[in-house]
Amino acid sequence: MKKYLIISIDTEGDNLWSVSDINQMITTHNSKYLFRFQELCEKYGFIPTYLTNYEMAIDDVMIELGREGLKKGALEIGAHEHAWNQPPLYKIMKRPGKRGKPYLSEYPKAVISQKLERLTKTLEDSFQCSITSHRGGRWCLNATIVDELSRLGYLVDCTCTPGVNWKSNRGWSPFSSGTDWSMKQNEPYYLNSEGNPVLEVPVSIYDQRDSGKQSWLRPGLYNKNEMISLLQYIYDREKEFAQFMLHSSELMPGGSSIFTNAGKIDYLYKTLDELFSFAKELGFEASGITDYAKIYAGSH
Numbered sequence: 001m002k003k004y005l006i007i008s009i010d011t012e013g014d015n016l017w018s019v020s021d022i023n024q025m026i027t028t029h030n031s032k033y034l035f036r037f038q039e040l041c042e043k044y045g046f047i048p049t050y051l052t053n054y055e056m057a058i059d060d061v062m063i064e065l066g067r068e069g070l071k072k073g074a075l076e077i078g079a080h081e082h083a084w085n086q087p088p089l090y091k092i093m094k095r096p097g098k099r100g101k102p103y104l105s106e107y108p109k110a111v112i113s114q115k116l117e118r119l120t121k122t123l124e125d126s127f128q129c130s131i132t133s134h135r136g137g138r139w140c141l142n143a144t145i146v147d148e149l150s151r152l153g154y155l156v157d158c159t160c161t162p163g164v165n166w167k168s169n170r171g172w173s174p175f176s177s178g179t180d181w182s183m184k185q186n187e188p189y190y191l192n193s194e195g196n197p198v199l200e201v202p203v204s205i206y207d208q209r210d211s212g213k214q215s216w217l218r219p220g221l222y223n224k225n226e227m228i229s230l231l232q233y234i235y236d237r238e239k240e241f242a243q244f245m246l247h248s249s250e251l252m253p254g255g256s257s258i259f260t261n262a263g264k265i266d267y268l269y270k271t272l273d274e275l276f277s278f279a280k281e282l283g284f285e286a287s288g289i290t291d292y293a294k295i296y297a298g299s300h
């Protein structure tokens with residue numbers, strides 16, 4: 001049985017999370033640091049999917065990386081939105097007191113539609129390709145968003161975090177909360193029964209049997225062995241795919257609270273090199289998310 005390593009990168013601004021209000025300037029210096037990551041993926045023949053935010057979709061360096069990689073078939077460009085920074089901007093009512101960043105699900109249906117349309121169009125213009133994969137910001141997805149994705153011709157979404165409930169993470173407006181993925185498994189499934197089908201391909205998150213702790217295929221500073229064990233576990237259970245995730249800002253020294261300097265980034269690359277090398281050894285094959293969705297549709 002063939003198995004695929006899906007590499008998803010939430011490709012977004014440097015300080016998207018630290019801006020205190022929705023109208024502050026977001027910088028995109030981390031795009032320059034993505035070439036090193038792309039090179040590593042190409043060393044092993046893996047095909048990363050850059051799920052790209054609006055501010056990165058209009059960043060010249062990111063556009064260069066994307067276009068060059070697309071020419072070689074070495075990467076995929078997908079969509080990722082953080083609703084507060086996705087035109088058209090629209091003011092929603094604030095929650096009093098402490099609040100989180102707005103989820104896309106908090107906006108009126110017409111605004112959700114306009115935001116996704118604008119993002120898709122911007123990505124298509126910048127990268128000169130069709131955009132068919134999506135991940136919601138803050139792991140947010142609902143039926144309205146799925147309908148819009150289907151209408152816009154998306155084939156696959158990868159917002160699902162199996163076993164994780166984001167309900168207690170506040171949004172911007174009163175009564176808003178995150179998406180509950182706690183009952184979902186690490187298996188693909190179709191999100192809709194009407195319109196063009198959109199396949200959900202979850203991020204790989206498994207419960208550790210002894211501690212109940214969740215293991216993600218997502219680098220932290222000290223989880224190299226955990227990720228390698230997780231990949232072996234996925235392989236042993238004859239799963240068809242493993243989905244890795246990371247943020248683009250985490251590849252820049254100081255771009256995240258985890259990888260705060262160049263030394264830590266070098267250490268991250270050592271980890272990534274070992275992980276990808278191990279995946280290759282196990283026989284995981286390369287696939288962008290959309291190609292995986294097509295393979296799945298053809299075989300199920």
Ligand SMILES: [Zn+2]
Nearest residue numbers: 010012137138
């Ligand atoms: Zn994001």
